Amino acid sequence: MSNQIPEHVIEEIRKANDIVDIIGEYIQLKKQGRNYFGLCPFHGEKTPSFSVTQEKQIFHCFGCGKGGNVITFLMEMENYSFYEALQFLADRSGIQLPETNKSVSTLSQETQDILSAHEWLTKLYHHLLRFTKDGKEGYSYLKNRGVNDEAIDEFQLGFAPNVKNFTAEFLHKKGYHQQLLVKAGLITQQDDNQVSDRFRGRVIFPIRNHLGKTVAFGGRALGDQKPKYMNSPESELFHKGKILYNFDLAKKHIRKKNAAILFEGQMDIIAAYQAGIKNVIATLGTALTEYQAKLLNRYVDTVVICYDGDRAGLDAAYKAAVLLRDVGCEVKIAHLQHNMDPDNFIEKYGGEKFENEVIKASDTFISFYMRYLMKDYNMNNEGDRLHYIEEVLKQLAMIDSSIEREYYLKELSNEYNISMDTLSNEISGYREKFGSNKDNRQKNRYTTSSREWNVRKSKLLPAFHNAERHLLSYMLQDVVITDKVQTEIGAGFNIDSHKIIATYLYAFYEEGNDPDVSLFLEKITEPKLQQEITEIAMIPLQDDISDKEINDYIRIIQTKKSDMDAIKTLKDQQKRAEQQQDPIKAAQIAMQIIEINKQSKNMN
Numbered sequence: 001m002s003n004q005i006p007e008h009v010i011e012e013i014r015k016a017n018d019i020v021d022i023i024g025e026y027i028q029l030k031k032q033g034r035n036y037f038g039l040c041p042f043h044g045e046k047t048p049s050f051s052v053t054q055e056k057q058i059f060h061c062f063g064c065g066k067g068g069n070v071i072t073f074l075m076e077m078e079n080y081s082f083y084e085a086l087q088f089l090a091d092r093s094g095i096q097l098p099e100t101n102k103s104v105s106t107l108s109q110e111t112q113d114i115l116s117a118h119e120w121l122t123k124l125y126h127h128l129l130r131f132t133k134d135g136k137e138g139y140s141y142l143k144n145r146g147v148n149d150e151a152i153d154e155f156q157l158g159f160a161p162n163v164k165n166f167t168a169e170f171l172h173k174k175g176y177h178q179q180l181l182v183k184a185g186l187i188t189q190q191d192d193n194q195v196s197d198r199f200r201g202r203v204i205f206p207i208r209n210h211l212g213k214t215v216a217f218g219g220r221a222l223g224d225q226k227p228k229y230m231n232s233p234e235s236e237l238f239h240k241g242k243i244l245y246n247f248d249l250a251k252k253h254i255r256k257k258n259a260a261i262l263f264e265g266q267m268d269i270i271a272a273y274q275a276g277i278k279n280v281i282a283t284l285g286t287a288l289t290e291y292q293a294k295l296l297n298r299y300v301d302t303v304v305i306c307y308d309g310d311r312a313g314l315d316a317a318y319k320a321a322v323l324l325r326d327v328g329c330e331v332k333i334a335h336l337q338h339n340m341d342p343d344n345f346i347e348k349y350g351g352e353k354f355e356n357e358v359i360k361a362s363d364t365f366i367s368f369y370m371r372y373l374m375k376d377y378n379m380n381n382e383g384d385r386l387h388y389i390e391e392v393l394k395q396l397a398m399i400d401s402s403i404e405r406e407y408y409l410k411e412l413s414n415e416y417n418i419s420m421d422t423l424s425n426e427i428s429g430y431r432e433k434f435g436s437n438k439d440n441r442q443k444n445r446y447t448t449s450s451r452e453w454n455v456r457k458s459k460l461l462p463a464f465h466n467a468e469r470h471l472l473s474y475m476l477q478d479v480v481i482t483d484k485v486q487t488e489i490g491a492g493f494n495i496d497s498h499k500i501i502a503t504y505l506y507a508f509y510e511e512g513n514d515p516d517v518s519l520f521l522e523k524i525t526e527p528k529l530q531q532e533i534t535e536i537a538m539i540p541l542q543d544d545i546s547d548k549e550i551n552d553y554i555r556i557i558q559t560k561k562s563d564m565d566a567i568k569t570l571k572d573q574q575k576r577a578e579q580q581q582d583p584i585k586a587a588q589i590a591m592q593i594i595e596i597n598k599q600s601k602n603m604n
Helices: 007-016 019-023 070-078 082-093 109-131 133-144 149-154 166-173 178-183 247-257 266-274 290-299 311-326 342-349 351-359 365-374 382-396 402-416 420-434 450-460 463-475 479-488 496-510 517-521 527-537 547-579 583-603
Strands: 030-032 035-038 050-053 058-061 158-160 187-189 195-197 202-208 214-221 229-231 259-263 280-282 302-305 330-333
Touching: 007 082, 007 517, 019 035, 019 050, 019 058, 019 070, 058 517, 058 527, 070 082, 109 133, 109 149, 109 158, 109 166, 109 178, 109 202, 109 214, 133 158, 133 202, 149 266, 166 178, 166 195, 178 187, 178 195, 247 259, 247 280, 247 290, 259 266, 259 290, 266 280, 266 342, 266 351, 290 311, 302 311, 311 330, 311 365, 330 365, 342 351, 365 382, 365 402, 382 402, 382 420, 402 420, 463 479, 463 496, 463 527, 463 547, 479 496, 479 547, 496 517, 496 527, 517 527, 547 583
Parallel strands: 259 280, 259 302, 302 330
Antiparallel strands: 030 035, 035 050, 050 058, 158 202, 187 195, 202 214, 214 229
16 A cells, blocks of 8 residues: 555655654653653553664564554554554644545444444534534533533533434434444344434433544433433443543543543543543443553553542442552542542532642552551451451552551551551561562563663574674664675575565665665565564664674674585585495584584684
């Protein structure tokens, strides 16, 4: 597909979209030296090994090996075709792609139709709510809940009229088949094959994926309909355990604040948004899942859980907190008054008080845990008090920070009149039992730099292999070095993939291109070769390398090639000697081969 789009257009789009900005919309990146590091979105890991270089506009994971430029990242991340990735980047940067170029989407036609049906309904329901008599009931409900027009438009809130076949008839006129709409959960089909609008008579909350595409709806009944709240059924596009409400709008605010606020309800999100608190997301009527927790951990270090203040809310907050801590997040838990939720707190006291007295005053996990655990004990009973203290000590024993442990031990000591020595001895026993005294300082640190990884890998490779990798890395950023290598060894590398990379690189420069790894990768169609090129390009190099060092690399490569050629010739001679029944000559040749291998090994 790339050859149907002018090269200068592809180049313009690629340069208009900084790879750090694009990948930063999917994972949290932290700068370390020249590169940025984060948790790889392509495989599970707790120690970041995913590296992005702004200078070269490429990425590489030192864990799973995936690598490429901004286009290949989107193709891998979103399962886009080349054209779809380019279209996404073009739309993002306001560049027009030639209209004659079309591409078959990686999505099935059915999936595309379902997405477009959701888009039509989002616009229709919103229009009805805002501008027609049919939507007045829904509009009045939202106004009474304190939702302003700006928020209604921002979240594309709508209303589905209480008419049995309104949606079915509207989408039928747009050319959608009835069975597709049933499958998508937009209409329901009774036993007599009659259909009706699933969300009729409800205020509509469009549920968008991370790209801002509506993939489902949530509906809130205004009358006596049951259930009061309803979501679209799960489908290929909509998995409640994988989507977080408002994630598409909140992403940039989450990155800016380096914290996400997790709610339970959609109205909580809207109330907070209106109050100027925009790094907010919510689950969709279910408990937080491991998938959602890992997703958040890729984006932020800190998650503030702000659930309802009743018993059910506390239980849900505890479960979510444990899950988030397990995947590596720092967790804080907001403390709401009993029987209050974020929405009515903001309505009653305002956004400023909510932010200052609820969000910023959030408990640490341990403070919350101590308060949460206490509800299961009768603290007037001595046995319950002792059991409670033991359970708290077990939790404290898992904290690596000695300062943090001592802080909470002092709280226990003061509250229950137990000496610090006694508590410290007890907690030491638990730490020994749990294996917590091992050095855990590496946990969640960004330690796997490209330099460290390449040093480790280099130690495992023969000298000639390292020489070829380093030489190719210099060639990727210097035309003069490439010309010298082409003249002296051409494609005479010893590793087959290195021969191919060098050949492509010679052609790339002969076309008049300047050194540009990201652009060079677009010429490569083989994914494994792309990954190897990005890995080689990540090798840390000297800013000013001497001719002698380049000559040394070339000499090592040529010597290895000469040795390999000599061994091949000797093996042919050895085979002929064996065929001629001359064991003495065959043994002499074998000794020559051993000597060449020995000398070659000594060079390493």
